[in-house]
Amino acid sequence: MSVEVRARALTKSYRDGERSVEVLRGVGLDVAPGELVAIEGPSGSGKSTLLHVVGGLDRPDAGELAVGGRSLVGLDPAELARFRSRTVGFVFQFYQLLADFTAAENVLMPARIARLPLGPWRRRAAELLAAVGLADRAAHFPGQLSGGEQQRVALCRALLLEPPLLLADEPTGNLDPASGEQVFALLLDLVRAQGTTCLLVTHNPEMARRCARVLALQNGVLNELSR
Amino acid sequence: MRPPPLAWQLAPRFVKSTRRDAATSFLSAVAAAGIALGVAALVLALSALAGLQRALRAEILDRTPQLEIELPAGSDTGELLRAVEKVEGVRFAQALARSRGWLVAGGTAREVEVVAYADRLPRSFPGARTEEAGAGLVLGEELADDLRVRPGDRVELVGTRPTLTPLGPQPRIRALPVAGTFHSGRTERGDRVALPLALADGLLRPGPPVLEVATGSLEEALPLAGRLREVLPAGSAVRTWQDLNRPLFFALHLERAVMFAAVSLIVVVAALVLVADLALLQASRWRELGALAAMGAAPRELGRLFTLLGVIVGGGGAAAGACVGAVAALLLDRFRLVRLPSQVYFLDYLPFAVEWREVGAVLGVAVAFTAACSLWGARRSSEMQPAEALRR
Numbered sequence: 001m002s003v004e005v006r007a008r009a010l011t012k013s014y015r016d017g018e019r020s021v022e023v024l025r026g027v028g029l030d031v032a033p034g035e036l037v038a039i040e041g042p043s044g045s046g047k048s049t050l051l052h053v054v055g056g057l058d059r060p061d062a063g064e065l066a067v068g069g070r071s072l073v074g075l076d077p078a079e080l081a082r083f084r085s086r087t088v089g090f091v092f093q094f095y096q097l098l099a100d101f102t103a104a105e106n107v108l109m110p111a112r113i114a115r116l117p118l119g120p121w122r123r124r125a126a127e128l129l130a131a132v133g134l135a136d137r138a139a140h141f142p143g144q145l146s147g148g149e150q151q152r153v154a155l156c157r158a159l160l161l162e163p164p165l166l167l168a169d170e171p172t173g174n175l176d177p178a179s180g181e182q183v184f185a186l187l188l189d190l191v192r193a194q195g196t197t198c199l200l201v202t203h204n205p206e207m208a209r210r211c212a213r214v215l216a217l218q219n220g221v222l223n224e225l226s227r
Numbered sequence: 228m229r230p231p232p233l234a235w236q237l238a239p240r241f242v243k244s245t246r247r248d249a250a251t252s253f254l255s256a257v258a259a260a261g262i263a264l265g266v267a268a269l270v271l272a273l274s275a276l277a278g279l280q281r282a283l284r285a286e287i288l289d290r291t292p293q294l295e296i297e298l299p300a301g302s303d304t305g306e307l308l309r310a311v312e313k314v315e316g317v318r319f320a321q322a323l324a325r326s327r328g329w330l331v332a333g334g335t336a337r338e339v340e341v342v343a344y345a346d347r348l349p350r351s352f353p354g355a356r357t358e359e360a361g362a363g364l365v366l367g368e369e370l371a372d373d374l375r376v377r378p379g380d381r382v383e384l385v386g387t388r389p390t391l392t393p394l395g396p397q398p399r400i401r402a403l404p405v406a407g408t409f410h411s412g413r414t415e416r417g418d419r420v421a422l423p424l425a426l427a428d429g430l431l432r433p434g435p436p437v438l439e440v441a442t443g444s445l446e447e448a449l450p451l452a453g454r455l456r457e458v459l460p461a462g463s464a465v466r467t468w469q470d471l472n473r474p475l476f477f478a479l480h481l482e483r484a485v486m487f488a489a490v491s492l493i494v495v496v497a498a499l500v501l502v503a504d505l506a507l508l509q510a511s512r513w514r515e516l517g518a519l520a521a522m523g524a525a526p527r528e529l530g531r532l533f534t535l536l537g538v539i540v541g542g543g544g545a546a547a548g549a550c551v552g553a554v555a556a557l558l559l560d561r562f563r564l565v566r567l568p569s570q571v572y573f574l575d576y577l578p579f580a581v582e583w584r585e586v587g588a589v590l591g592v593a594v595a596f597t598a599a600c601s602l603w604g605a606r607r608s609s610e611m612q613p614a615e616a617l618r619r
Binding site: 048049052055057058077078081082084085086088090092094096097098099100101109110112113114115116117118157 | 228229230231232233236237240241243244514515517518519520521522523524525526527528612613614617618
């Protein structure tokens with residue numbers, strides 16, 4: 001399952017004391033269903049902000065944004081939460097696993113939040129953990145896992161409900177090269193297998209080149225680097 | 228099967244894991260212990276008051292007629308007595324006369340209230356046997372001790388109705404046998420004596436005629452008062468045991484209400500600690516909350532999660548406090564552990580009576596305070612911006 005993402009003239013600014021910092025200055029974005037797009041840019045250029053806006057975690061100040069043909073502008077917090085639950089899977093640089101829950105329970109969390117019958121999703125969680133080589137670590141808590149293992153758990157969690165859109169914010173940024181490569185390869189495999197639309201923020205040019213398109217966010221504007 | 232709402236799924240685990248974090252577990256323990264202490268104190272204080280009031284009420288009601296009717300002056304007491312006896316629920320009725328008088332024995336004179344009765348010793352003279360009573364005066368044990376008289380002795384009763392003699396009005400004095408004594412107790416406000424109307428004839432100047440009415444129980448007396456009013460002439464006053472002791476019952480009720488409000492403040496203060504606890508708990512889990520929001524949890528649901536956490540901590544404390552308070556009250560009463568100086572009080576120990584309805588009310592109030600404070604404490608989660616939470 002996949003969706004298209006379409007954004008026009010997105011702007012977003014933050015207040016930093018008295019000063020207003022403009023992070024997105026009229027960003028336009030078109031991602032076709034099932035496309036894997038990398039976004040590059042220096043630190044602080046607004047890559048995470050763009051992902052948060054596209055994923056319904058933050059609201060743009062102005063502009064148009066539609067995911068799967070549905071406009072996100074004007075949705076209330078509960079509708080945005082529903083959108084995130086049904087449509088988006090997030091992978092963060094620092095994993096953001098819940099420390100009190102085991103790997104399997106963390107993977108199952110989106111089904112709990114969506115209040116879906118847990119039986120079939122438990123099986124899918126176990127399958128996903130097996131697919132990323134963590135079948136024997138399912139009962140471990142995040143504190144008992146390495147960074148690479150935690151990110152693989154986070155990847156399983158993001159893909160549990162087969163969301164049509166995956167947003168990955170520097171998923172290998174906190175990992176050593178070998179673990180990073182392993183996580184990235186798994187991400188590519190799973191995204192391609194499910195046909196998921198994916199926006200990937202990365203600092204790693206080598207990884208960006210392996211995506212279908214590379215965009216660069218500079219000075220709040222998104223430019224096409226390669227196709 | 229559909230899982231329960233997110234708050235119910237996550238709260239038990241969050242409570243369990245809170246113990247690992249020293250600061251939040253300390254604050255949670257302080258809040259729960261404070262609420263437990265407040266609830267236990269409230270349950271104990273109310274049980275002590277209930278026990279004391281129950282004993283006092285029994286003591287007072289032992290000395291109060293179930294129903295008393297004051298008839299208008301000049302009414303036909305005999306006819307009205309027959310009318311009253313026909314009213315449904317009346318088991319016994321008799322005419323009484325009340326007057327002041329002086330009791331003289333061994334050179335000591337004491338002012339007394341004289342209650343003259345037609346048929347049998349009124350129930351407001353507890354602990355005396357009626358078969359002994361017909362023969363003469365029944366006086367309180369303490370008065371009998373003070374006058375150094377015992378049943379069978381003779382005492383002189385000086386009435387309030389004088390005899391006119393050529394030398395001027397002279398008091399009427401009658402020597403009467405002491406037929407028995409009654410338990411005067413420490414709640415008696417003055418000395419009372421009872422004697423049959425036949426023996427009081429011509430001696431006293433009674434006030435308005437009075438009827439004493441008895442029914443099955445104190446509770447039955449209340450509706451009976453209404454039925455009695457229907458058959459009595461205008462100007463009659465029907466007073467139940469409640470009317471006769473209204474100021475006392477009001478004072479007892481007020482005392483409990485004030486005690487409830489005062490001790491509840493402990494619970495309020497403890498519940499406010501819960502607000503600080505929840506704030507700390509939210510701050511320590513802010514990024515996890517952001518991750519939950521990213522997975523589709525609405526901020527309002529996260530607010531409910533923390534409200535539930537507060538209610539679990541506070542409600543647990545309240546339940547523990549209610550158990551401790553109730554068990555302590557039952558033990559203190561069972562083994563009479565709080566002693567009172569019997570020279571001062573009418574009891575030699577402090578009785579405790581656990582009224583479960585009251586314990587339920589205390590629990591309800593504590594949980595309501597807790598819920599209100601938790602709702603307040605959890606508002607930050609309800610208003611969170613998921614993207615900001617993830618940036619921290």
